[in-house]
Amino acid sequence: MNLLIPQALHRASIRTKLTVILLAISLTVVTIGFLIEVGWDVRDYRNVAEEKSREVVNVFAHDFTQILLLDSAHMAVETSARLREFDEVTHGYLFDAQGDVVYGYTREGRDVIDVPQRRSAAAQFSGEYLDVWAPVEYEGNRFGTVYLRFSLEKDKRELLEHLGVVGLILPAVFIIGLIMSFRSQGLFTKPILHLHEVVKKVGSTQDYSLRVYGQEHSEIGMLYRGFNQMLEKIEESNRKLQNTKLELRESNRQLSYLATHDALTGLINRAEFERRLKRALEEVQAGRRNHVLLYLDLDQFKVVNDTCGHMAGDELLRQITHLIRRHLAPDDALGRLGAASTSTATMRCCCGWWTKTVCW
Numbered sequence: 032m033n034l035l036i037p038q039a040l041h042r043a044s045i046r047t048k049l050t051v052i053l054l055a056i057s058l059t060v061v062t063i064g065f066l067i068e069v070g071w072d073v074r075d076y077r078n079v080a081e082e083k084s085r086e087v088v089n090v091f092a093h094d095f096t097q098i099l100l101l102d103s104a105h106m107a108v109e110t111s112a113r114l115r116e117f118d119e120v121t122h123g124y125l126f127d128a129q130g131d132v133v134y135g136y137t138r139e140g141r142d143v144i145d146v147p148q149r150r151s152a153a154a155q156f157s158g159e160y161l162d163v164w165a166p167v168e169y170e171g172n173r174f175g176t177v178y179l180r181f182s183l184e185k186d187k188r189e190l191l192e193h194l195g196v197v198g199l200i201l202p203a204v205f206i207i208g209l210i211m212s213f214r215s216q217g218l219f220t221k222p223i224l225h226l227h228e229v230v231k232k233v234g235s236t237q238d239y240s241l242r243v244y245g246q247e248h249s250e251i252g253m254l255y256r257g258f259n260q261m262l263e264k265i266e267e268s269n270r271k272l273q274n275t276k277l278e279l280r281e282s283n284r285q286l287s288y289l290a291t292h293d294a295l296t297g298l299i300n301r302a303e304f305e306r307r308l309k310r311a312l313e314e315v316q317a318g319r320r321n322h323v324l325l326y327l328d329l330d331q332f333k334v335v336n337d338t339c340g341h342m343a344g345d346e347l348l349r350q351i352t353h354l355i356r357r358h359l360a361p362d363d364a365l366g367r368l369g370a371a372s373t374s375t376a377t378m379r380c381c382c383g384w385w386t387k388t389v390c391w
Contacts, residue, residue, distance in 0.1 A: 122180040239266040299366035
């Protein structure tokens with residue numbers, strides 16, 4: 032059975048497939064919408080309950096303070112009478128600074144509960160109740176803690192009634208939307224087929240210069256324009272990608288050059304010189320070629336830097352490099368070993384031609 036459904040959809044027309052898709056999407060949207068509505072309502076339900084509890088605590092803050100400070104039985108009786116006016120308050124306990132219970136309240140018709148563990152300040156939902164702990168303070172001094180339990184039966188009943196109405200509205204909206212989508216399927220079929228052909232051609236030819244053309248001004252037209260804009264961006268991205276590849280190749284070439292050459296003079300650096308010297312030594316040991324190493328040092332070069340500045344010193348190095356290069360053959364190499372040191376290596380092969388390598 033599970034295999035027959037995909038096969039049937041595969042053989043079905045685009046209109047049928049669109050119907051199934053719209054049905055699935057509509058059902059999904061309604062389900063998600065209902066779950067979101069439930070989440071929002073539950074959140075609001077909790078927020079409202081906490082806000083109400085804080086208001087009640089604030090209303091009785093003065094009464095609780097007098098009970099703690101005056102230890103008045105008369106005030107305790109009046110507080111109980113006032114608490115009975117709030118139907119949602121079912122239980123209450125007042126703790127002094129040492130944690131001892133000095134006042135208790137249980138609404139008529141409710142079972143007595145165990146004395147809860149004292150907390151500094153908190154609000155906790157427990158089934159159909161909200162337990163609230165709040166400090167009792169006067170002129171910045173804390174004298175105790177009050178605990179009140181609020182019944183959420185009424186709020187919960189209102190929440191369920193609201194969700195029941197939402198549960199009736201959403202299916203109606205789903206059915207109306209589904210009927211409207213069925214009646215408008217023909218308007219989507221032809222433009223979607225045209226779009227499908229272009230997409231298929233772009234995928235087979237990789238020709239991103241193709242475009243979708245049509246006179247649609249509805250959402251399909253927006254889809255056309257969005258698809259064309261996507262092709263334009265892909266085409267532009269391909270151009271940028273090609274340019275980036277060229278830039279990367281050029282950067283790699285420059286990095287490769289800088290890895291073996293001195294940035295100031297353009298000569299091979301010490302690492303490249305040592306590599307070539309190692310290769311020359313291997314050739315000498317193998318008896319393939321003969322080589323000569325010449326080392327040059329610029330005396331008093333520091334004087335030039337100290338008197339004329341480093342820019343003049345750098346220019347002097349570049350001019351010396353230019354003069355030496357004029358006397359070298361194309362296969363010769365000139366390199367810079369250090370700040371002002373120069374060495375020249377002249378290599379001669381057994382067959383009689385010369386290769387010079389100069390490093391400084």
